Amino acid sequence: MTFAPAEWPRKLRSQEWYGGTSRDNIYHRGWLKNQGYPHDLFDGRPVIGIMNTWSDLTPCNGHLRDLAEKVKAGIWEAGGFPLEVPVFSASENTFRPTAMMYRNLAAMAVEETMRNQPIDGAVLLVGCDKTTPSLMMGAASTDIPSIVVTGGPMLNGWFRGERLGSGTALWQMSEDIKAGKMTQDEFLEAEQAMSRSSGTCNTMGTASTMASMAEALGMALSGNAAIPAVDARRRVMAQLSGRRIVQMVKDDLKPSDILTKEAFENAIRTNGAVGGSTNAVVHILALAGRVGVDLTLDDWDRLGRDVPTIVNLMPSGKYLMEEFFYAGGLPVVLKRLGEAGILNKDALTVSGGPVWDEVKDAVNWNEDVILPAERALAASGGIAVLRGNLAPDGAVLKPSAASPALMKHRGRAVVFEDIDDYKARINDDALDIDASCIMVMKNCGPKGYPGMSEVGNMGLPPKVLREGITDMVRISDARMSGTAYGTVVLHTAPEAAVGGPLAVVRSGDMIELDVPGRRLHLDISDEELAQRLAEWTSRVEVPGSGYARMYHEHVEGADTGADFDFLKGCRGNEVPRDSH
Structure with a gap:
């Protein structure tokens, strides 16, 4: 069905460009007609921008051009006018020094693209790790009706x-x-x-986690997260999402209507249930900051602490995303949370209705993939937030991927000043280290790396591996790949590069990790710690120019999402002044 202009309750944004007979209207409309669009497409129907993160250098998103055609089909069917827009695509496996450094740049670029071009709604076509949060952040900052379509995971x-x-x-x-x-x-x-098919990581890594977060937040249609990239049902999901965004524009259903505190609470609990990536912490905190929702690290600990990890997927468990889809996918998990009384059932989704209506009839087809609570991988599966004199602003650990025997541990610190120091020394059998030690790496946070790379899951020294040891406690201000595992303390804040206590840890210091007690303690006196900090000087070189300089000057700490200080809050979608 198509919508005549008279059916729309308000003037659409796109009509500021395309509606009317002024010189400026003809300028905008006439040039677009060189693509062969007939005049009646500009009659007031909604223009939908397909924000496509396809790139040959983002292999996880390499199939999104094809998927965009199905999105377009859905938009056409619903009476919209689809226009595909390439947007910044930061690939986790190619961008150096790290894709995380460019998440904020991508979000900024998407925000400006959405605000300053003639679109009434957006389909966020995403996949690889940082593309999902960056596009949601940009959409939240403009508050234009938006729906997420992920590219889906690879086959096993x-x-x-x-x-x-x-x-x-x-x-x-x-x-x-x-x-x-x-x-x-x-x-x-x-x-x-x-990697035997198109798609993102097939584990519950960051890409699959953020796809799950988008669905749990209500920003994607129910069932979107787990459909394999090459399954025909992924293409159906894309087409249905194309249809849906047109109605969302008509209803003026915006990100601010969906991204409420209740939605974020659902996402945090979902992360615990699926054994999601620690990277979700910085992305969800940053997204909340864009819509003005008061969300903190303490919310992550409070809301996820008693949520059992029931999705039996690597890196915490046995299976992969393909089996998760066959078992029923995220709707089953959300239904379980609802039955346990810890889902905000009335939270609105892009469907236009409450989340509970979308998941209440979901069926679990494999209880070895989506486990009963009594057989959970971890009884307390949420992200553990640790504090103490070593992490005054917090640090995080993923219990479902850690070794139970190391959750309470006291050990001698073996310190690496940065990633280069680690690489230079870790394979040396003369390194003074054993399995009881705690590996500490500094200067790998947002300002320190720069960009906060995924180097926190430091590989163990060969001399320890040859003894059959597979895990040790590791502490850093870095991130860890969502596909990784181990007893790894991450995101230690304040980071070393800005003079956080991590900066003054010395080899030989004793450190106490107490995950049940949520404590991370450097065993020196307050006076000794204060003296070390007073004598500390930064070893991090400030970039001289370009984006790296802007990043260094404006990025905030991991404890608040590592967003830029000037990007907090929604700046809206007011149509900019025409220059012609």
Whole structure:
């Protein structure tokens, strides 16, 4: 069905460009007609921008141009006018120094693209880790009706009869090489089996986590998160989302209507239930900041602490996203949360109705993939937020991926001043380290790396791996890949580069980790700590110019989402003044 202009309750944004007979209207409309669009497409129907993060250098999103065609079909069917718009695409596996450094740049670019071009609604076509939060952040800052469509995960990887999880297998096999358990030729053979279809990581890494967050927040249609990239139902989801965004524009259903405190609470609890990535913490905090929702690290600990991890996926469990989809996907998880009384059932979604209406009839088709609560991977699966004199502003740990025996541990610090120091010394058998030690790495936070790279899951020293040890406590101000595992303390704030206590830890200091007690303590006196901090000087070089300089000057700490200080809050979608 198509909508005549008279049916719309208000003048659409796009009509500021395309509606009327003025010189400026003809200027905007006439040039677009060089693509062969007939005049009646400009008659007041909604213009939908498909914000496409496709790029050959973002392999997880390499199929999104094809998926965009299905989105367009849905928009056409509903009476909209689809226009595909390429937007900044930061690939986790190609961008240096780290894709996280460019999340804020991407969000800024998307925001300006949405505000300053003639669109009434947006389909956010995303996949690889940072594209999902960055586009949601941009959409939240403009508050134009928007819906998320993710590209979906890859099919399972298989190697010699065993599942290969994206990233997870890479970290495990690289450790096996150092331990002498695997040959280089075997590693290369496994490489061919790791990524056998289009799509994002097939583990519950950051891409799958953020797809789950988008659905739990209500920004994507129910069932979107888990459909494999190459499954025909992914294309159906894209087409249905194209149809839906047209009605959202008519109803003026905006991100601010959906991204409420209740929606964020649902997302945090969902993250605990699925064993989601610690990266979700910085992304969700940043997104909340864009819509003015008061969300803190303490909310992450409070809301997720008693949520059991029931999704049996790598890196915490056994299976991969393909099985999660076949078992019923995220709707089953949300239904479980609702039945447990910890889902805000009335939270609005892009469907136009409450989340509970979307999930109440979901069926679990495999209770070994989506587990009963009594068989949960972790009884307390949410993100643990640690505080103490080593992390006054907080640090995070993922209990479902950690070793139970190390959740309370006191050990001698072995300190690496930065990632280069770590790389130079970790393989030296003369390194004074054993399995009881705590590995500490500094200067890898937002300002320190720069960009807060995924280096927090430091590989263990070969001398320890050869003893059969597979986990040690590791502490840093860095991030960790959502596909990684281990007893890893991350996002320590304030970071070392700005003079946080992490900056003055010395090899030989004793550190106490108490996850149940939410404590991270450097065992020196307050006086000694104060003296060390007074004598500290930064070793981080400030970039001289360009985006890196802007990033260094304006990025906030991990504890508030590592967004830019000048990007907090919604700046709205008021149509800018015409220049013609």
